[in-house]
Amino acid sequence: MSSRFSELSYSDAPRINVVPPGPKSKELLDAQNAYESSVVSYPKGMPMAIKRAKGATIEDMDGNRYIDFFGGAGVMAVGHGHPEVLKAAHEAIDQYTHTLDIPTEIRLNMVKTLRELLPKELSRVFFGGPTGSDAVEQAIKLARFNTGRHEVIAFHGAYHGMTGVALALTTDYSHRKGMEPLQPGIRFIPYDYKYRNPFGDPVETSDLRAADYLEMVLENSHSGYGKPAAVIMESVQGEGGTIIPSKRFMQRVREITKKHDVLLICDEIQAGLGRTGKMFAFEHYGEDFVPDIITMSKALGGVGFPISAIAYREELNTWPAGASIGTFRGNMVAFAAGAAALRFMKDNKVPEYAAELGAKMLKELKKLETETKIVGEARGIGLMFGVEIVRDQKTKEPAGDLAKKVRKYAHQRGVMIEVGGHHGNVARLLPPLIISEELAMKGVEIIGEVIKDIEKEL
Numbered sequence: 001m002s003s004r005f006s007e008l009s010y011s012d013a014p015r016i017n018v019v020p021p022g023p024k025s026k027e028l029l030d031a032q033n034a035y036e037s038s039v040v041s042y043p044k045g046m047p048m049a050i051k052r053a054k055g056a057t058i059e060d061m062d063g064n065r066y067i068d069f070f071g072g073a074g075v076m077a078v079g080h081g082h083p084e085v086l087k088a089a090h091e092a093i094d095q096y097t098h099t100l101d102i103p104t105e106i107r108l109n110m111v112k113t114l115r116e117l118l119p120k121e122l123s124r125v126f127f128g129g130p131t132g133s134d135a136v137e138q139a140i141k142l143a144r145f146n147t148g149r150h151e152v153i154a155f156h157g158a159y160h161g162m163t164g165v166a167l168a169l170t171t172d173y174s175h176r177k178g179m180e181p182l183q184p185g186i187r188f189i190p191y192d193y194k195y196r197n198p199f200g201d202p203v204e205t206s207d208l209r210a211a212d213y214l215e216m217v218l219e220n221s222h223s224g225y226g227k228p229a230a231v232i233m234e235s236v237q238g239e240g241g242t243i244i245p246s247k248r249f250m251q252r253v254r255e256i257t258k259k260h261d262v263l264l265i266c267d268e269i270q271a272g273l274g275r276t277g278k279m280f281a282f283e284h285y286g287e288d289f290v291p292d293i294i295t296m297s298k299a300l301g302g303v304g305f306p307i308s309a310i311a312y313r314e315e316l317n318t319w320p321a322g323a324s325i326g327t328f329r330g331n332m333v334a335f336a337a338g339a340a341a342l343r344f345m346k347d348n349k350v351p352e353y354a355a356e357l358g359a360k361m362l363k364e365l366k367k368l369e370t371e372t373k374i375v376g377e378a379r380g381i382g383l384m385f386g387v388e389i390v391r392d393q394k395t396k397e398p399a400g401d402l403a404k405k406v407r408k409y410a411h412q413r414g415v416m417i418e419v420g421g422h423h424g425n426v427a428r429l430l431p432p433l434i435i436s437e438e439l440a441m442k443g444v445e446i447i448g449e450v451i452k453d454i455e456k457e458l
């Protein structure tokens, strides 16, 4: 019996005809290596060239078909080539494609669709540029404009993008190396990362210690911190290794920022738009938890069209016309596709489906904590998972090399995943939210087999 949404994907994935990269993929990879920048990265971990994709499945040039647990780094919420989304995109492309920020019906439809989903407090939206990094730049700019303050607090393990301010807010040294000094006035504090609790406290209270730390730096005049314009945080840390903060940690951060008149920005670029089982990840933290500004991108463009936005409170809507500009502030095809995708998600209760399916997948992944010795923790929320690979469950020594092996072997068996984490040792799964239960459970089974095989090799 086929499960929900199964018609959206290829039914015969995974199907490996030749160990990737096969000869046709290799031809394209060789050409890429010859002409593109040495900085190209994803094909190094998953050597393949793509021919086509459908739903939660991808076909490479040699006819191998993969279960896509990578989802274009979290972009493909409604899957590759979603028919309703493509229809909307095709209609838009024949009408008009670029209008800067001059209104169109397509643009208005996107704004209205978003407003139906957003809490009423986040009454204003701004499309400041095509990428997630652009949205982060705009969020900080708006916070600085409104507060007249410059400093910003972010969190250990944060990933906010690769451009000026967004890069300065990103902690991974491999991205910062050679770029420093980055912007002054940006400081980092601990996130609620229970598995690697930095406080030495019992793990039950480590979330409160992390929140206390924020309060301390704001209240202690000897902390060395000035009063910041904003605190920026991922509602669930993504590239940092799928780190899911506790509700009370997030609520304390909200309370503290309010008390100190500091704006709270929730970066929803990866965790937002259904990924965690709710339309916005911050909704997990209670009805009264509303950030001052949120950032959105990735799934916002429907099937990978580039677009980003911020949504913010009415009282922050003080900047004059033209205070922030840019050429690509709203691509019409992306707007049409994005609105169609959001509507599909809402009408088909896709976030609810992601929550239900995610719980089943997590139950299986959690078994690996006892069935193997190299899974330190398997965690997840909705369809956003992290499997932390360690050399030793007791010492928790991170095993980045083994996590990369998980990616390599999984790819060879027809499952695509990502690797991230504070120590680069977390196998990350971000499947399209419309993945069928059959494909999802098959993919999880393969990941389990791969991890067990890697353990045997040790």
Ligand SMILES: Cc1ncc(COP(=O)(O)O)c(C=O)c1O
Residues within 6 Å of the ligand: 073, 131, 132, 133, 134, 136, 159, 160, 161, 162, 234, 238, 239, 267, 268, 269, 270, 271, 297, 298
């Ligand atoms: C939470 C978060 N913020 C910002 C970004 C940056 O988005 P982009 O790569 O589109 O610039 C990402 C990308 O992975 C992200 O996960």
